[in-house]
Amino acid sequence: MAQIVVIDYGMGNLRSVAKAIEHVAPDQSVVISSDINTIASAERVVFPGQGAARDCMRELEARKLTQAVLVAAKEKPFLGICMGMHILLNHSEENNGIDCLGLYEGDVRFFGKNLKNDQGEKLKIPHMGWNNVKQVIEHPLWHDIGDDSRFYFVHSYYMNPQDTELIAATSDYAIEFVSAIAKDKVFAVQFHPEKSAQDGLQLLRNFTQWDGC
Amino acid sequence: MSLAKRIIPCLDVKNGRVVKGVKFVDIRDAGDPVEVARRYDREGADEITFLDITASSDDRDTIMHVVEKVAEEVFIPLTVGGGIREVKDVRRMLNAGADKVGINTAAVFNPEFVKEASDRVGSQCIVVAIDAKKVSEDTEQDRWEIFTHGGRKSTGIDAVEWAIKMVDYGAGEILLTSMDRDGTKKGFDLDLTSTISDAVSVPVIASGGVGNLEHLADGIIKGKADAVLAASIFHFAEYSVEEAKQYMASKGIEVRL
Known part of the structure; x- marks a missing residue:
């Protein structure tokens, strides 16, 4: 039985996610899959995603995976990454408005053009690179990761x-x-x-050991 | 505390080996790309860029295997450039474990390729590499054009207009190399860098000419670059990535330490 399933819906660099998890949990099996039964029997599920919200939703629907994702999110430790986080909400502003999975109320918004920081300097879009992550709750996934550690965003x-x-x-x-x-x-x-060096690996390690409570 | 400016070591890879050389001349073997990438990762590199300078397209599979191997043990963003001509090439590199691909000459000869590639895989994976050279006289207003063939052939395309167009076409980032400065160790062309950085909405990586740590800091502060790329100062172990970051931090630049 597959222990950790990385959901494959044709979006994004799944190999990197799988390799990073294998690296921190060599004794667990990591499978990249779009098979509903494999996802249903997994112990933990990782839901990555990259690209546009429209394409992600279209690919999920084409593979008839929307229900499987929602069920997995209720039943087992579930890690959403990037676009895999966005489409858990009802709606995204991207691509002139896209309805998403609706697991939670809320929407996904564009940073906006002509973004400036406090000093009036122009900020580029995409937000790309290493930024600080301020932990606002205690959680098993933050174990051994310092508050305000930097992670890679894009x-x-x-x-x-x-x-x-x-x-x-x-x-x-x-x-x-x-x-x-x-x-x-x-x-x-x-x-x-999966691209955030030691702290990123620690978060993945924490996920592989988390019982979901 | 906010987004850090990035330091990106660049590895020139030929037939699966890292090579060192100035302006592609006097090329010497500098080791196994996996080893070198691992070292840069340990030193705190924010990303690593591989530039495949293999001459023959028959040998392109080699760089793919290099990327695969590196991606298995180095968990920071990886960019691969050189010889990317079709969407098929882009996909293969991403599947091998690259996070971004650099498109250079192919964009100049076929700009639609950038559009097609970014539509398929998302702008965040597409870095358009621009090789620019100053064409204006000292008495004129600064003007730069796009050059191909290692800076030997002019295309007559204005570099600033080109950068804007490439972002319109879906470039998620611009890797900007000054062909006047590349290999000179005289520092970035700061006017070029800041002009392009002001003109586009996406991040700009400054490249070409780094000879010391001050040059790196200048690229960020005066050149307004979002990231700085350097090859030789790190290869020849003149400075470590860590030293470069410490220096930049001492100049008030936000870096990941």
């Missing part, structure tokens, strides 16, 4: 959940935005732990 949209109790971390880029959420068995991050 995105132009950010999530805006209605329920502020979901927020597990925030980061700053002209505005303070939500960089991680947590609820029940779900933990989802805006940044890429």
Whole structure:
């Protein structure tokens, strides 16, 4: 039986995610799969994603995976990454508006053009590179990761959940935005732990050991 | 605390080996790319860029295997450039474990390729590499054009207009190399860098000419670059990435330490 399944819906660099998890959990099996039964029998599920919200939703639907993703998010430790975090909400502003999975109330918004910091310097979009992640709750996935550690980001949209109790971390880029959420068995991050060196690997290691409580 | 400016060591790879050389002349073997990438990762590199300078396209598979191996043990963003001509090439590199691909000459000869590639894989994976050279006289207003063939052939395309166009076409980042400065160790062309950085909405990586740590800091502060790329100062172990970051931090630049 597959222990950790990385959901494959044709979006993004799944190999990097799988390799990073294998690196921190060599005794667990990591499988990249779009098979509903494999996802259903997994012990843990990773839901990555890259590219546009429209394409992600279209590919999920084409593979008839939307239900499987929602069920997995209820039943087992579930890690959403980047676009895999965004589409958990109802709606995204991307591509002139896209309805998403609707696991949580809220929407995904564009950072905006002509972004400036406090000093009036222009900020580039995408928000690309290493930014600080401020932990706002205690959570097993933050184990052994210092507050304000830097993780690697690359995105132009950010999530805006209605329920502020979901927020597990925030980061700053002209505005303070939500960089991680947590609820029940779900933990989802805006940044890429698989590309965030030691702290990213630690987060993945924590996930492979988390029982979802 | 906010987004850090990035330091990106660049590895020239030929037939699966890292090579060192100035302006592609006097090329010497400098080791196994996996070993070198691992060292840069340990020193705190924010990303690593591989530039495949293998002459023959038959040998392109070699760089793919290099990327695969590096991606298995180095968990920071990886960019691969050189010889990327079709969407198929882009996909192969991303599947091998690259996070971004650099498109250079192919963009000049076929700009639509950038559009097609970014539509398929997302702008965040597409870095357009621009090789620019100053063409204006000292008495004129600064003007730079795009050059191909290692800076030998002018295309007559204005560099600033080109950068804007490439972002319109879906470039998620610009890797900007001054062909006047490349290999000279005289520092970045700061006017070129800041002009392009001001003109586009996406991050700009400054490249070409780094000879010391001050040059790196200048690229960020005066050149307004979002990231700085250097090859030789790190290869020849003149400075470590860590030293470069410490220096930049001492100049008030936000870096990941």
